[in-house]
Amino acid sequence: MxxxxxxxxxxxxxxxxxxxxxxxxxxxxxxxxxxxxxxxxxxxxxxxxxxxxxxxxxxxxxxxxxxxxxxxxxxxxxAGHRLIPREGTTRFTELRRHALGNGFLDLLILWRNERDKPAPLPALLDAFKLKTDAVLPAIEKEIEAVAAAPLGIAQITFAIAGAYMDFRFPDLGWRERCPRFDDWQRGFAARPSMRATEIVDA
Amino acid sequence: MxxxxxxxxxxxxxxxxxxxxxxxxxxxxxxxxxxxxxxxxxxxxxxxxxxxxxxxxxxxxxxxxxxxxxxxxxxxxxAGHRLIPREGTTRFTELRRHALGNGFLDLLILWRNERDKPAPLPALLDAFKLKTDAVLPAIEKEIEAVAAAPLGIAQITFAIAGAYMDFRFPDLGWRERCPRFDDWQRGFAARPSMRATEIVDA
Incomplete structure (x- = not known):
């Protein structure tokens, strides 16, 4: 094991x-x-x-x-290289999309840490908001191409980012702001892999 | 271009x-x-x-x-896959070592951001110090194996982390604490690629 x-x-x-x-x-x-x-x-x-x-x-x-x-x-x-293409344009597109979703998660986690401090720095909170306001439309714009690609680490990461926002940033209103991302994410979230790993609040 | x-x-x-x-x-x-x-x-x-x-x-x-x-x-x-082995154990060892050096850089940058705030959170500064006190001995322990491997992204990242500490964290005393890392880094820093990209304070 x-x-x-x-x-x-x-x-x-x-x-x-x-x-x-x-x-x-x-x-x-x-x-x-x-x-x-x-x-x-x-x-x-x-x-x-x-x-x-x-x-x-x-x-x-x-x-x-x-x-x-x-x-x-x-x-x-x-398992035979099924989530990340091994080479060529498809590989680097998959990895760049993963970096967008993953970098967004990094940002959200730093934002949450700052927000929860006794004395958050307002300029830093503003910077996180500004970036989020750029990332959400970028994902909304790209999600149809992501959805059309084979199952891969980019799809997994975007779906998890959506669920993470539901859990930690319900006030962002991402589902209203990104209707295509919302629609696609709801479908992906029904996969057994996502159901088996649902975020549990302790 | x-x-x-x-x-x-x-x-x-x-x-x-x-x-x-x-x-x-x-x-x-x-x-x-x-x-x-x-x-x-x-x-x-x-x-x-x-x-x-x-x-x-x-x-x-x-x-x-x-x-x-x-x-x-x-x-x-x-350029023919010269800095990251394409597969097998050597690939994942190279990528894990890169992740150590790169994650250390992430940590140092967050530490510097916190340190430079008007009201840094002491518990957070302590956490960065605690992790750094674990990372430096880990690099010191592994640096001979890293140095013995072919030139790759792990070596590049560790050498840059050393230079970054000199630039932003001179008080860490990493060269005194990590004599093997120090010695290896001095040699690597003499490479034309490192000389051509030296950190410039503006």
Whole structure:
């Protein structure tokens, strides 16, 4: 069994788990609950990953892999390269779209951390809002091309970003602002891989 | 010509430029100075990259690529895959080592942003210090294996992380704390690719 440092609410962990389900590898991964918060680094995780970030995957031979896209590519290589095209334009388009969805998740997490501080910096909150106001229309514009492509890590990441906004940023109103993204995301969220990894509020 | 949204002090931009020099592609890239700060998103960059992050590469046909590792892999694919092994254990080891160096750079940049705020959150500064105190020994422990591997994106990223600490975190004393990393980094920093991309304080 592989061991995955895991939490039920991390969108980056969810990306790995959705990929594992889609690839038929979920039953080869044992998840270990790891609480890795910005303010409270997970000290028990640091021997495997000194950055104290999840997801972190430990293979049977002890090899450690991170970050999430490296883990996804590794799992994909075990299952015949079905989520990331191996080369050419389709590969770099898939990886650039993943970087958009993943960078958006990074932004949302930093925004949430700042927002929840005793004294958030207003200029920083403004900057996160400004970027989000650029990212949402960009995703809305591209989502039909994303939806038309084969199942891959870009689709998985955008679908998770939508669910993450529902969970942590309900006031953004992303579903009203991005009707095509909303419609596509609702369909994707019905996949067994997404249902099996739904965000749980503890 | 490809166009690269660039700044002289971003370590992620530097990673792309060192890779371009090592691959003999630097003269096919036109750099465009872009000021992308956490508090001041670069609005002129957003049409190419709504996350407003550098580096962002625009190909001759208008295709946009980000983030930095996607750009590096693209350039590497143009030059015969010399900086990232194409498959197998060596690929995932190279990518995991890159993720360590790159995640450390992410951490240092967030640390600097917090440190420079009017009212930094002490618990957050403590968390950055705790992680850095785990990352530095991890790099020191692994640097001989990294140095023994062929030139690749892991070496480039660790060398840039060292230079970035000299520039932004001189008080860390990383060279005293990590004598093997120090020694190796001094040698790597003498490469023409590193000399051509030295961090300039404006």
């Amino acid at each position: 592989m061991k995955l440092h895991w939490s039920p609410r991390s969108p980056f962990v969810r990306k790995v788990m959705v990929a594992a389900h889609e690839l038929g590898l979920a039953d080869r991964i044992r998840t270990v609950r790891t609480v890795a918060a910005m303010l409270k680094p997970a000290q028990d995780l640091m021997p495997d990953n000194p950055l104290a970030k999840i997801p972190t995957l430990v293979l049977e031979d002890g090899t450690v892999l991170y970050d999430s896209i490296v883990i996804v590519e590794y799992l994909d290589s075990l | 490809m166009k690269l949204h660039w700044s002289p002090r971003s370590p992620f931009v530097r990673k792309v430029m060192v890779a371009a020099h090592e691959l003999g592609l630097a003269d096919r890239i036109r750099t465009v100075r872009t000021v992308a700060a956490m508090l001041k998103p670069a609005q002129d960059l957003m049409p190419d990259n709504p996350l407003a992050k550098i580096p962002t590469l625009v190909l001759e046909d208008g295709t946009v690529l980000y983030d930095s590792i996607v750009i590096v892999e693209y350039l590497d694919s143009l």
